[in-house]
Amino acid sequence: MKVAFYKHQLSSDNADSIAAVLDSPILTSGQVGRDVEARLQDYFGVPHTYLTNSWTNGALATLLAMDLKPGDEVIVPAMTFIATANVVELLGAKPVFCDVCPDTLLMTPNNIRSVLSNKTRAVIPVHLYGQMVDIAAIRAVVGPSVRIVEDCAHCFEGTLHGERPGTHSDAAIFSFYATKNIACGEGGAIITRDDALAGKLAATRLHGMSAGAIDRFRDQKYNHWDMQCLGVKANLPDLLAALLPPQIEAVDEKLKRREEIGSAYEAGFGSDDRIRLQAPVKDAVHARHLFPVCVEEAIRDDLILALNAAGVGCTVNYRSVPTLTYYREKYGYGPKDFPNSYAWGQGTISLPLYPTLKDDEQKFVIETVRRELDQLILKAA
Ligand SMILES: *Cc1c(COP(=O)(O)O)cnc(C)c1O
Numbered sequence: 368m369k370v371a372f373y374k375h376q377l378s379s380d381n382a383d384s385i386a387a388v389l390d391s392p393i394l395t396s397g398q399v400g401r402d403v404e405a406r407l408q409d410y411f412g413v414p415h416t417y418l419t420n421s422w423t424n425g426a427l428a429t430l431l432a433m434d435l436k437p438g439d440e441v442i443v444p445a446m447t448f449i450a451t452a453n454v455v456e457l458l459g460a461k462p463v464f465c466d467v468c469p470d471t472l473l474m475t476p477n478n479i480r481s482v483l484s485n486k487t488r489a490v491i492p493v494h495l496y497g498q499m500v501d502i503a504a505i506r507a508v509v510g511p512s513v514r515i516v517e518d519c520a521h522c523f524e525g526t527l528h529g530e531r532p533g534t535h536s537d538a539a540i541f542s543f544y545a546t547k548n549i550a551c552g553e554g555g556a557i558i559t560r561d562d563a564l565a566g567k568l569a570a571t572r573l574h575g576m577s578a579g580a581i582d583r584f585r586d587q588k589y590n591h592w593d594m595q596c597l598g599v600k601a602n603l604p605d606l607l608a609a610l611l612p613p614q615i616e617a618v619d620e621k622l623k624r625r626e627e628i629g630s631a632y633e634a635g636f637g638s639d640d641r642i643r644l645q646a647p648v649k650d651a652v653h654a655r656h657l658f659p660v661c662v663e664e665a666i667r668d669d670l671i672l673a674l675n676a677a678g679v680g681c682t683v684n685y686r687s688v689p690t691l692t693y694y695r696e697k698y699g700y701g702p703k704d705f706p707n708s709y710a711w712g713q714g715t716i717s718l719p720l721y722p723t724l725k726d727d728e729q730k731f732v733i734e735t736v737r738r739e740l741d742q743l744i745l746k747a748a
Pocket of ligand 1: 420423450493554
């Protein structure tokens with residue numbers, strides 16, 4: 368048997384929605400995207416949504432709209448994908464890493480308190496693997512003037528205390544990158560409850576322009592666009608937005624299958640003391656984007672090779688960001704600086720998790736992991 372690490376959920380069945388865009392005059396951002404934005408507003412219960420062509424460009428547009436400047440500090444977790452820190456670095460501001468809880472792998476109010484300074488302008492909490500950070504608790508620590516931007520790349524459908532992302536932050540940003548729970552190849556979205564921020568975002572996600580292509584002929588006259596601030600090119604074309612509506616419609620139904628798979632992995636590995644799992648957060652719905660396990664650092668890379676050879680696709684999400692060469696050399700970080708993040712990053716392996724993964728495939732993954740672990744540990748002894 369061969370089990371792919373990831374299978375996207377799109378097919379030629381989705382071609383009609385793209386054909387409809389091809390038959391319309393507008394290929395870039397138009398009515399199709401606006402309708403998707405309205406759906407997202409509904410789903411998250413927020414007044415403003417902007418589709419973007421990636422999480423990364425959405426985050427750049429958001430931080431520009433927040434007027435982030437060189438010298439400002441932005442707190443980010445050490446255990447995340449590099450993009451969370453890179454967007455801060457790209458704007459000339461300083462990403463200030465903090466460690467994560469060794470059990471949930473999420474940043475905590477205490478971790479944040481330990482690196483908070485009078486230069487802190489923003490915090491970017493990451494709902495890692497799909498499990499939500501307590502944003503209200505972070506707000507209580509940082510106060511009202513520090514901006515909170517949720518990295519929801521792993522967490523579209525998750526909740527905490529019954530609340531969705533975007534409830535307690537200044538903005539929440541999603542990714543529709545190829546492997547995410549909702550995917551259109553490349554894409555993303557920003558949601559916010561802040562009217563003033565939303566007004567600025569309309570410009571910063573499109574070069575800083577005051578009016579997009581479809582607004583220029585509104586009210587029977589030509590509306591000249593102006594540029595009052597600097598922006599990035601972050602708008603999503605309708606060609607890709609057209610793939611999103613059926614996925615948004617089905618996301619809660621698909622979550623049930625993701626939850627079944629997550630629980631079956633937990634049952635399969637929970638009693639194995641050679642394997643560490645992400646601890647559950649109380650009163651949270653986990654979006655089950657990824658299923659990582661953590662093994663002894665000394666055998667992790669051999670286990671990846673063994674799993675691949677045995678037909679089980681797997682990958683690493685993630686090695687601790689401050690220990691990657693760019694950040695290590697620029698800021699002089701070492702393994703001891705963020706020990707929980709480092710330890711997890713040296714031992715973690717992500718296993719296949721997607722709605723079309725079959726029961727017998729998952730059983731094969733669990734058996735293969737346990738068997739290959741047995742053999743590697745025997746060999747090491
Ligand atoms: C995928 C991912 C991103 C970047 O998303 P893009 O849409 O590819 O820019 C950011 N943060 C996390 C945690 C991610 O997993």
